[in-house]
Each structure stands twice: as structure tokens, then as C-alpha cells.
Amino acid sequence: MPVYTVHAPVTNHAGVGATDRFAFVRDGFHFWAVVLGAVWLAWHRLWLALIGWIVVMVAIDFGLAALGVGRTAILLVDVLLALLMGLEAASLRRWTLSRRNWRQLDIVVADNLEQAERRFFDRWSAKRRAFGDDSVAVDRGGPPPTRDIAGQPFSRPPPLPQNAIIGLFPEPGGSR
Template identity: 75%
Template structure:
């Protein structure tokens, strides 16, 4: 199943008003990025990545031409660059979003983008409703609250351990 990362602009507070601007980026191989690298980069408005791709390909082509490599080696280098572009296309999208101060909200696993949106918004709206119910005052890590009621042994708080040692030996340096 494909994995999607969900991104939102940092300028907003990720409220219900800004949900139309959320972006889902699919992780994995992008066939169109591999076949039509510069067009795919321009279509997704990844301008710095496009400039970097043009400079890198031109430098590799010029270096290989000056070294006198054959057409087969140049074709092989172009295929490797295309494969690299296909595999790293999602990373370039995420890099551009983070450079534009977008933040990653979640990671969703789904069959397609529509299912990913449905899963994300189900979780996200449940979390938004949970924020309205203020549970921040509840201490979930401490022992349960007790009342020291005279004559009831169950209500006495647990005693603190006498030594700091935890393990098989009750006293430091003692052997069994």
C-alpha cells in the first residue's frame, strides 16, 4: 500500500478553514517524474529542483563528452538519472514544502489519495473534537489518587522503597 505524508502551511493554525490547502505527497516511485523529469518538476512547481536537475544533467553530459565516453555510456547515465529522479520525486516535493515553511501533519497508509484523505480527515477531526474536551489536567502517569482514611488499609498511599537498588541483590555489594 502506498504511504502518503500530509502537509499544511505553517501560516495557518491548521483549523477547519485551511483544510483545502492540505497537501498529500505519495511516497514511492513516480513514473512520470522518471520519464519526463523537467516537465514533472515544472508541473509541480519545484523550481529550485528543476534548476538543480538542469545544471546536474548538463554538467554530467559535458563531463562525459570531454572524457570521450561513448553514446552507450551517456545513455546509461541518462537512464540512471531518470531512475534517480523517479525514486526521489516525493523527497523533492517534501523538501520544497518544508522550504516553504509547510509542516508535516501526519503519515497515512492507503490504497489511493482519496482513501488517504478519508483516513486522515477521520483521524484529524476526531482529534480536533478531542481537543475541545480538556483532558490536560489529568495525570495519566502517576499512581491513582488515594485518601488516607483511618482504619482502611487500602486507602494508604504506597510506601517508598528503602534502597535505590532494583534487581536481584537487595544491598549494594552483597552476594547471594
């Protein structure tokens, strides 16, 4: 089963509340990073890694060509470097996220990204409720929060009359 690491941005009071910005990074081999290394790095906005990848590939290719190594050997070295990219692609993403001041929140084991998100958010929300840190959740069906201090705004609302009907008709069974 794949292992995912969950990362969140560290910003002023919005890091943990901005759940739509959480990043799930799958650990393991990334096929598209092998096949299209530079495109994969650009797609994931790993700019320093992309620059480093281009510099390393060009330096190794020109260095081997200057040493008089054959084209087959240079191609073999390029394939080995591409395989290395596929194996270390997730580490490059995690490194870039930590460099951008993101923090790792959790590690999740799941079959795919959707299950990883579900498992993480189930566990994360249960943990937040257990600590009483449910500041983001709002019960939309209940009355607004009240205070028990008399005479202040937003204290207890006045009680509803017993025979009051809210709607278009003032009394039950009345004419329309």
C-alpha cells in the first residue's frame, strides 16, 4: 500500500484552517518523473530542483562527451539518472515544501489519494474534537451563540409566543 505524507502551510492563523491547501505527497516510485523529469518538476513547481536537474544533466552529458565516452554509455547514465529522479521525486517535493515553510502533519497509508484524504481528515477531525479545538466547525442549524449576561446584546433571545405562527397566514385555518 502506498504511504502518503500530509503537509500544511505555516501561515498566520490560516495554516491549519486552510484544509484545501493541504498537500498529500505519495512516497515511492514516480513513473512520470522518470519519463518526463523536467516536465514533472515544472508541473509540481519544484523550480530549484528543476534548475539543479538541468544543470546536472547538462554537466554530466558534456563531461562524459569531453572524456570521450561513447553515446551508449552516456544514454545509460542518463537512464540511470532518470531512474534516480523517479525514486527521489517524492523526497524533492517534501524538501521543497519544507523549504517553503510547510510542516508535515501526518503519515497516512492508503490505496489511493482519495482514501488517504478520507483517512487523514477522519483522524484529524476526531483528534481536534477530542482536544476541544473545534473552532472552525459551526452548527448552522442551531441558534447563534449566546451569553448569559442580562442587558447585553446577544444575551438570550426573547422567548417566542406560544400561539405565534411564522409565515404568510397569521392564524391556523384562517382565510387565504
